Amino acid sequence: MEFCVEDSTDVHVLIEDHRIVFSCKNADGVELYNEIEFYAKVNSKDSQDKRSSRSITCFVRKWKEKVAWPRLTKEDIKLLKKVSTKRPPPAMDDLDFTTTVVSCCPAELQTEGSNGKKEVLSGFQVVLEDTVLFPEGGGQPDDRGTINDISVLRVTRRGEQADHFTQTPLDPGSQVLVRVDWERRFDHMQQHSGQHLITAVADHLFKLKTTSWELGRFRSAIELDTPSMTAEQVAAIEQSVNEKIRDRLPVNVRELSLDDPEVEQVSGRGLPDDHAGPIRVVSIEGVDSNMCCGTHVSNLSDLQVIKILGTEKGKKNRTNLIFLAGNRVLKWMERSHGTEKALTALLKCGAEDHVEAVKKLQNSTKILQKNNLNLLRDLAVHIAHSLRNSPDWGGVVVLHRKEGDSEFMNIIANEIGSEETLLFLTVGDEKGAGLFLLAGPPASVETLGPRVAEVLEGKGAGKKGRFQGKATKMSRRMEAQALLQDYISTQSAKE
Incomplete structure (x- = not known):
């Protein structure tokens, strides 16, 4: 609170832990002095607004009731509250603070949802007379807290003003209690x-x-x-x-x-x-x-x-x-220790041997991956020959395997090497996502490739008689196969 003294000079106001000391000189140059002792507890019956709106003598009287207070020693010293509606700002370590709602307007807040996608929340932008919630700035994120137990989801600075976003409105002019989330602060x-x-x-x-x-x-x-x-x-x-x-x-x-x-x-x-x-x-x-x-x-x-x-x-x-x-x-440290304990149990060795144990596992994995790749290549060649020599060869040839990759499908297509037949290959989960490859006559593949990708709800690209890509709905393979067979039937009828 700020105060001024009328008809005097050399005014000094000293605020100590237990008292306020006033001193000044009057028009004749006489030095005057008085002090007011503080008491431990504010009267809980008085609102914050009621306390702060009084002159200092009335205000400190209310700190303890039924106490005789000395009057100032000279009539020409009058302590008046300075003409201002703004109180001093709260200290940074205040966790609870009573203040007044200045305004409350509808607003929106863009935030990130639990799935990582951006969401827009509807709510209210609340401006307070003053606040203990820190708005984002200087590299530091904003505080969180509550206003009358209503969660504050964001605090931003606008000039000297702090905007508090809530999803519940607050009445302008009402007294509110602001609380800081101390753990975050x-x-x-x-x-x-x-x-x-x-x-x-x-x-x-x-x-x-x-x-x-x-x-x-x-x-x-x-x-x-x-x-x-x-x-x-x-x-x-x-x-x-x-x-x-x-x-x-x-x-x-x-x-x-x-x-x-x-x-x-x-x-x-x-x-x-x-x-x-x-x-x-x-x-x-x-x-x-x-x-x-x-x-x-x-x-x-x-x-x-x-x-x-x-x-x-x-x-x-x-x-x-x-x-x-x-x-x-x-x-x-707690997370690191938990990870260390889990690795010790999985690797069956002490923490000092974790690195060496992981290196051995990596080497073993590389060897297994290489052997697996060779086997897949051999399998792809074998499948290609089987398909080529099958009595059902011709028209549309379809193959799906749970295991495999793009290289696996391309080896099959290379071994078959026919531009007369449509070859539709897929790998992956039968009901989930996977990969697909369509090979055959360039004109047909150019027409059908994008349509197959659309049916499988995927994306792809192609050239020179091949179209391949990723699919999100492998469960629709039969629809894609029917599309290809209808196309072949239509082309045969035209011929």
Whole structure:
């Protein structure tokens, strides 16, 4: 809350943990002073709006009832609430916050469904007087939470305003309780503070500049302006950041005005075009100061540990440094240990022998695949000769096998080598997906190939008397066969 004092000079308001202290000088230059003690609990019968709308003297009276409060010592000092409807912003570590609904309008949200496909949800865009839910920005995803127990599915920034997407409307002007999903918030705090630390150390040790970063669902990536990194550089960065975590360095957040000279000395990648208000600076004591709008831990010890998983090739000849921080490291270790136990049971050997055991399996698999391929080729030749010498040869020749591939079908077609007969070959699950090949007179294949693909609900292409492709409905093979036989019958009748 903000206050002003009328008819006075040199006004000072000091807010401490247990009291507010007021001091000023009157028109005669006499220094005046008063203080108001805080009490532990706000009267639960008063709404947040009711409390914040009073002058400070009335407001603090309600912290404890039936207490005699001293009046100010001079009549010419009047504490008034500054003419403003906006309260100070909530602290980042507030998990519950009471505020007012400003507006609620119908809206749509594009999201990804459980099947990986994009879906459009109908709902409402809710604007609050203020919020504790962080909107997406600065490389950090948005918070999740509730407004009066209604789930907030997305929070986005629009200038100074945060838009909350819900699927239930809220009445403008109503008082609401906003709650933060703390597990998601703390995870983002750990990853974001971890990124600041890694960025600062990489710059300090090797002059590697961060160009961007991404806080992913399972892992995070820092894009560094270098084409490559050595294993020694990665190890040195990981060792240094974890030493600073063990040193329990404080992380401080402060605000600077746009015209503050210190702004020029603070690192950052610039401000959004629609930025308004003070600049937020996040500082790791003795390590780094950076402009940032995101949520952060208050001490590096809250990160617990950082694990750098390695590097990947990035865009524009840059390198992505992949890392985990805090609880994500513990979850990664749990998954890795579970995988190790499962492999130990499957491979019948200890973890130290897993790599060698897998190599042996790979070599055995290659030999088996080679032998299987040779057998399939021999089988294809045998089938081709059998079909060629069959008394039913002519018209349309059909063959389906569950096992096989494109090479298997092409060997059969090559061995038969006839342009007088339509050869329709299929491999795969009889009721599922598979492959098909149509061979025969070029003109006939060119006409029938696309039609066969359509019947099998697949796609294909062809040339020089062959058309092959993928089918999604092998169960319709008989329909395709009937199509071919009707075509042959029609052609025979014309002749």
